[in-house]
Amino acid sequence: MSEEITYVDAKTLENFMRDVFIGLGVPEEDAKIIAEVLITSDLRGIESHGIQRCKMYYDRIKAGIYEVNTKIDIIKEGPTTALLDGNCGMGHVIAYKAMKMTIEKAKKYGLGAVAVKNSTHFGIAGFYSLMAIKEGMIGLAVTNARPSIPPTFGVEPMLGTNPLTVGAPTDEQFPFLIDAATSIIQRGKVEVYDRIKKTLPKNTVIDENGEFITDATKVLEKMLERKAALLPLGGKGEDTAGYKGYGYATVVELLSAALQNGIYLRDTLGIVENGQKRLKVGHFFLAINIDNFNGLDSFKNVAGNIMRDLRKSQKEPGEKRIYTAGEKEYYEEIEKKKTGIPLNKSLQNDIKIMQTDLNLDGYNFSF
Numbered sequence: 001m002s003e004e005i006t007y008v009d010a011k012t013l014e015n016f017m018r019d020v021f022i023g024l025g026v027p028e029e030d031a032k033i034i035a036e037v038l039i040t041s042d043l044r045g046i047e048s049h050g051i052q053r054c055k056m057y058y059d060r061i062k063a064g065i066y067e068v069n070t071k072i073d074i075i076k077e078g079p080t081t082a083l084l085d086g087n088c089g090m091g092h093v094i095a096y097k098a099m100k101m102t103i104e105k106a107k108k109y110g111l112g113a114v115a116v117k118n119s120t121h122f123g124i125a126g127f128y129s130l131m132a133i134k135e136g137m138i139g140l141a142v143t144n145a146r147p148s149i150p151p152t153f154g155v156e157p158m159l160g161t162n163p164l165t166v167g168a169p170t171d172e173q174f175p176f177l178i179d180a181a182t183s184i185i186q187r188g189k190v191e192v193y194d195r196i197k198k199t200l201p202k203n204t205v206i207d208e209n210g211e212f213i214t215d216a217t218k219v220l221e222k223m224l225e226r227k228a229a230l231l232p233l234g235g236k237g238e239d240t241a242g243y244k245g246y247g248y249a250t251v252v253e254l255l256s257a258a259l260q261n262g263i264y265l266r267d268t269l270g271i272v273e274n275g276q277k278r279l280k281v282g283h284f285f286l287a288i289n290i291d292n293f294n295g296l297d298s299f300k301n302v303a304g305n306i307m308r309d310l311r312k313s314q315k316e317p318g319e320k321r322i323y324t325a326g327e328k329e330y331y332e333e334i335e336k337k338k339t340g341i342p343l344n345k346s347l348q349n350d351i352k353i354m355q356t357d358l359n360l361d362g363y364n365f366s367f
């Protein structure tokens with residue numbers, strides 16, 4: 001497989017993705033935001049949510065599922081809170097602007113909390129937590145998503161892979177940032193395994209009979225029929241506490257749907273409005289201004305000490321090092337800026353399709 005991988009400079013790929021969205025009718029400023037979120041995913045080594053997902057957005061825009069001109073309405077607003085309506089615009093743009101608003105509120109009053117309804121897929125939740133971290137705040141970003149996780153003792157995919165993402169600055173070069181789904185494996189990663197025809201780890205997905213399945217292509221096919229489900233963190237049943245992941249995925253569903261009177265569970269599969277299919281989701285963002293507590297420097301120092309203590313703790317025999325969340329992505333970004341972004345054959349094909357269709361002749365990719 002490796003001989004089929006081509007590396008493309010991150011800036012070139014970011015510009016290409018921006019031009020794809022412009023070509024599809026997204027205003028330039030918005031296209032830049034989307035491309036920035038997508039390339040941040042690739043740079044941070046999150047292969048599932050960058051260029052890998054570009055064609056999915058392209059297909060959805062072509063199908064009229066997303067509004068390319070993102071219009072955000074403020075439904076309700078208080079000093080520290082807001083409820084927004086994304087009107088089925090571009091999820092990355094809606095989330096970016098919602099987190100900006102959240103941060104502004106936290107700057108003024110110490111806390112900001114913004115709920116969003118009628119949004120669409122926003123990519124990596126961690127991008128929005130990072131926005132708060134850069135402003136010296138603790139940032140939380142969550143979203144619901146298409147049903148994938150079954151409740152404990154169930155087989156029907158009900159909850160999205162619902163990322164629960166929390167980050168905070170430290171006195172180190174990188175922040176703490178746990179940016180992950182509440183399922184063991186999330187759908188985008190299954191898509192990556194499918195593209196490279198790799199077997200899924202055992203005990204991550206069950207079929208309609210509760211049996212484990214590891215063939216990524218089959219899992220994606222069965223997911224379309226709602227006959228495969230991605231197990232919550234903790235796994236199947238109660239023995240390894242799968243109910244904890246199930247519970248946290250439910251917290252995300254509540255924050256993403258109940259505060260907004262928005263779409264939840266099965267309805268995230270799609271609803272038809274005025275003859276048009278829509279794929280709606282909701283989000284929730286929280287920013288806590290650290291300076292309103294014991295001060296940013298003090299927080300960063302304690303947070304840094306916690307990270308260092310964790311990494312210095314006794315290792316399992318045979319293991320070389322212990323990481324803290326957000327660390328690997330920081331080093332990935334340094335590396336990817338040097339090497340470029342790896343593109344497998346399947347991604348190269350996606351790029352060719354979009355390039356040809358949108359006449360993006362200015363890009364001389366080697367494939």
Ligand SMILES: NC(=O)c1ccc[n+]([C@@H]2O[C@H](COP(=O)([O-])OP(=O)(O)OC[C@H]3O[C@@H](n4cnc5c(N)ncnc54)[C@H](O)[C@@H]3O)[C@@H](O)[C@H]2O)c1
Nearest residue numbers: 123124125145161163177178179180181186323324325326
């Ligand atoms: N928009 C959506 O609907 C949606 C849904 C699900 C996931 N996502 C996104 O997908 C991305 C990937 O999610 P995932 O569940 O595959 O993530 P993952 O399982 O790869 O976990 C990544 C997280 O774990 C940390 N980590 C990894 N190895 C570690 C170690 N050894 N020690 C300590 N921490 C470690 C990383 O720093 C990172 O915070 C995320 O950015 C998430 O926001 C989006």
